[in-house]
Amino acid sequence: MDHAAASRRFLPGIIVPILLIMAGITGCAAGTRLSTSTTGIAVPEGRYRLYLYGCHHADDLENMALIVSEQAPFRFNLYAPESSYRITVPQTFDRAVEQADRFLRCGMRTVNSTRIRRILGPAGETAGYEMLPLYAYYELGTEEAVQIQYSLLHGVITVYIRLAPLLELKEAFPDVPGSPGSH
Numbered sequence: 353m354d355h356a357a358a359s360r361r362f363l364p365g366i367i368v369p370i371l372l373i374m375a376g377i378t379g380c381a382a383g384t385r386l387s388t389s390t391t392g393i394a395v396p397e398g399r400y401r402l403y404l405y406g407c408h409h410a411d412d413l414e415n416m417a418l419i420v421s422e423q424a425p426f427r428f429n430l431y432a433p434e435s436s437y438r439i440t441v442p443q444t445f446d447r448a449v450e451q452a453d454r455f456l457r458c459g460m461r462t463v464n465s466t467r468i469r470r471i472l473g474p475a476g477e478t479a480g481y482e483m484l485p486l487y488a489y490y491e492l493g494t495e496e497a498v499q500i501q502y503s504l505l506h507g508v509i510t511v512y513i514r515l516a517p518l519l520e521l522k523e524a525f526p527d528v529p530g531s532p533g534s535h
Contacts, residue, residue: 355385355401360383362508371501382505383503383504383510384474384503384507385502385504386471386473386474386479386500386502386503386504387470387472387502388469388470388482388500388502389474390467390468390469390470390471391470392478393469393470393481395445396445396478397445398422398423399421399422399442399443399444400419400420400421400422400444400445400448400480401419401420401422401440401441401442401443401448402418402419402420402448402451402452403417403418403419403420403430404417404437404438404439404440404452405418405430405432405436405437405513406435406437406458407455407456409459410459411459411460412458413487413492413497413498413519414497414513414514414515415455415456415458415459415498416485416500416509417452417456417482417483418453418471418480418481418482418483418511419445419449419468419480419482420479420480420481421480422442422515424480425473425477425507426479426504426507426508427472427509428508428509428511429508429510429511430511431511431512431513432510432513437503439461447484447497449468450499452466452483453466456483456484461491461492462487462488462491463485463486463487464486464487464488465486466483466484466486467483467486468480468481469482469483469484469507471509474505479502479504480482480509482500484496484497484498484500492519492522493518493519494516494519496516497515497516497518498513498516498520499513499517500513523532
């Protein structure tokens with residue numbers, strides 16, 4: 353058997369297991385994925401920090417707010433540059449919702465309403481609240497412009513924020529006939 357043939361047989365045999373191990377390590381590093389729920393939202397007492405993400409320009413669709421109790425058992429970390437968001441001083445829940453609602457209406461696009469969801473901890477407890485703007489479906493092809501994922505690892509919830517896939521296509525292919533971004 354020549355050297356080239358041996359390499360072709362050896363490389364897949366070693367590369368595939370290495371890639372599987374790397375994928376397993378990456379999956380473990382991401383932590384426990386958390387979910388959200390629109391049920392069971394009561395007006396909780398206490399003081400809350402408000403994380404305001406986005407609103408960098410008039411047509412920015414990547415906007416969201418987090419409302420987190422000072423008593424929350426978890427810390428939150430937005431997976432974004434610090435210049436992409438700000439954190440307010442603690443305030444009441446109602447005041448935080450009012451401020452978030454004003455913030456989420458910052459752009460030139462019409463926000464029909466906003467939606468609040470509970471961020472559920474691993475035992476179903478409330479870890480915090482997310483608040484998103486809801487846009488006109490006929491304008492964007494979707495009400496929610498962002499997709500958010502929450503991952504818990506060592507008491508820290510990392511928040512991953514990205515533009516919805518349909519809107520990413522719109523940005524990538526604005527002039528392709530039939531694409532979500534075509535005019």
